[in-house]
Amino acid sequence: MSEAHADARDRLIVALDFPSASAAEALVWQLGDVVSFYKIGLELTVAGGLDLAADLIGAGKKVFLDLKLHDIGNTVERATAAAAERGVSLLTVHAYPQTMAAAARGASGSDLQVLGVTVLTSYDDGDLAAAGYGAGVTDTVRLRAGQARQAGIAGVICAPTDAAMVRGILGPRGLVVTPGVRPRGAEVGDQKRIATPAEAIAAGADMIVVGRPIAAAPDPLAAARAILEELGG
Numbered sequence: 001m002s003e004a005h006a007d008a009r010d011r012l013i014v015a016l017d018f019p020s021a022s023a024a025e026a027l028v029w030q031l032g033d034v035v036s037f038y039k040i041g042l043e044l045t046v047a048g049g050l051d052l053a054a055d056l057i058g059a060g061k062k063v064f065l066d067l068k069l070h071d072i073g074n075t076v077e078r079a080t081a082a083a084a085e086r087g088v089s090l091l092t093v094h095a096y097p098q099t100m101a102a103a104a105r106g107a108s109g110s111d112l113q114v115l116g117v118t119v120l121t122s123y124d125d126g127d128l129a130a131a132g133y134g135a136g137v138t139d140t141v142r143l144r145a146g147q148a149r150q151a152g153i154a155g156v157i158c159a160p161t162d163a164a165m166v167r168g169i170l171g172p173r174g175l176v177v178t179p180g181v182r183p184r185g186a187e188v189g190d191q192k193r194i195a196t197p198a199e200a201i202a203a204g205a206d207m208i209v210v211g212r213p214i215a216a217a218p219d220p221l222a223a224a225r226a227i228l229e230e231l232g233g
C-alpha cells in the first residue's frame with residue numbers, strides 16, 4: 001500500500017447511493033470533516049449527482065464517479081475525457097481490454113484515475129457461469145487485473161477477498177479499491193464476496209468503499225468513526 005493513503009481518512013470512500021442530491025447532501029453534512037472522499041454512482045448520477053459532484057469538489061472533497069462505463073472505444077474515450085474535465089478523482093469502467101484502453105486514452109494528460117471493475121462483489125462462480133463465462137471468479141479477476149495493468153489504467157475495483165492476489169499483479173503502485181466491505185456483524189445485503197474494513201486493508205486494498213453500513217446506520221457519523229478506528233485512524 002502506498003504512503004499516499006497512509007491516513008485512515010484517505011482510505012475511506014463513502015458511497016452516496018441516494019435517490020436525490022438533497023438526501024446525499026444530508027449525509028455529507030452529518031459526516032462533516034470525518035469523511036473526505038465520496039462515491040457518486042448510477043442512482044445519484046441520474047438524480048442531480050453531477051452538480052453535487054461539482055459542489056463537493058468546490059468544498060474540498062474528492063469525488064469518485066462510479067459510472068462503470070462499457071461501450072465502443074470512441075464513446076468510452078470521450079465520456080472519460082468529459083469526466084476528467086469535471087475534476088473528479090476516480091472513474092470506473094468495466095475491465096474489458098478495449099474499454100480500459102479507451103478510458104486510458106480519455107484520461108491521458110489529466111489527473112483522473114481510471115479503475116477497471118474486475119468481477120462485481122455481488123457475483124460468485126455460479127453468477128459468472130449463468131452469464132456465460134467459462135472461468136470462475138478468481139481466474140476472471142486474475143485475468144482482468146493483468147489486462148488493467150496492460151491497458152495502463154490506475155488500478156482496479158475488486159472484492160476484498162481478491163485484494164491480495166490483485167496487489168501481487170498490479171504491484172505497489174497500482175490502485176486497489178474494494179467495495180463489499182462489512183464491519184463485523186453488519187448486514188450483508190446483496191454482497192457475496194465480503195470482508196471487514198481491517199481485513200480489506202490488510203489484504204492490500206488502498207481504499208475501501210462503504211455504503212449502507214454507514215448510510216443506513218442509526219448514527220452514520222458513529223459508524224464512519226468506528227470504521228476509521230478499525231483502519232487505525
Ligand SMILES: O=C(O)c1cc(=O)[nH]c(=O)n1[C@@H]1O[C@H](COP(=O)(O)O)[C@@H](O)[C@H]1O
Binds near residue numbers: 017121189213
Ligand atoms: O464499482 C463499485 O463501486 C462497486 C463494484 C462492486 O463490485 N461492488 C460494489 O458494491 N460496488 C459499489 O460499492 C457500493 C457498495 O455499497 P454497500 O454494499 O452499500 O456498502 C455500491 O455503491 C456499489 O455500487
